Amino acid sequence: QSVLTQPPSASGTPGQRVTISCSGSKSNIGTHLVYWYQQLPGTAPKLLIDGNNQRPSGVPDRFSASKSDTSASLAISGLRSEDEANYHCAAWDDSLGGRVFGGGTKLTVL
């Protein structure tokens, strides 16, 4: 059971906009920065959105993130087949004294 809650799956058709939620609590998302990772099959996670909601160099501007209170979300617009991957949110947690991750969301492009 992950501390941050993500839907296990999401899907969309090419060109669509999809959002992936990440729900936490005051001790993590409510207090600390949230960051998002993309993990393509068989590869290591790659930083997609940093804690300032900025995209590292090379990440398309189709990806964006936001945070409100104890929840965060990742939005992908203009969905493409190469976006099919697992997406993970993460944040520091004061109660646990460590970093916590969501369970990951598997995005399928139909």
Added chain:
Amino acid sequence: EVQLVESGGGLVQPGGSLRLSCGAYGFSFRDHYMDWVRQAPGKGLEWVGRITNKAARYTTNYAASVKGRFTISRDDSKNLLFLQMNSLYVEDTAVYYCARDTALGPDYWGQGTRVIVSS
């Protein structure tokens, strides 16, 4: 170019020990906090622990699931990060990643090294 390269994974029996290494290239390793994160087969990411830099006194934090069994250390003179794993359980089977920590979250990750705990 920032690169992190893990090594040391393999097959170990329950109760055994293993030491993972992570070589850091292309950045000032000594200045950064460093994380270990693992991913069990078919599961999500699980934070294992973190070590701070010298300025923060090489402080370590661990996930409850590994505290007392795993130890993170570093050798700044060799740009190396270590994860000493003792009293291994079957449930520790996973791909182990090292990651460079920043104020905005871990940014660069290694390719991972696979650890299998099985009799």
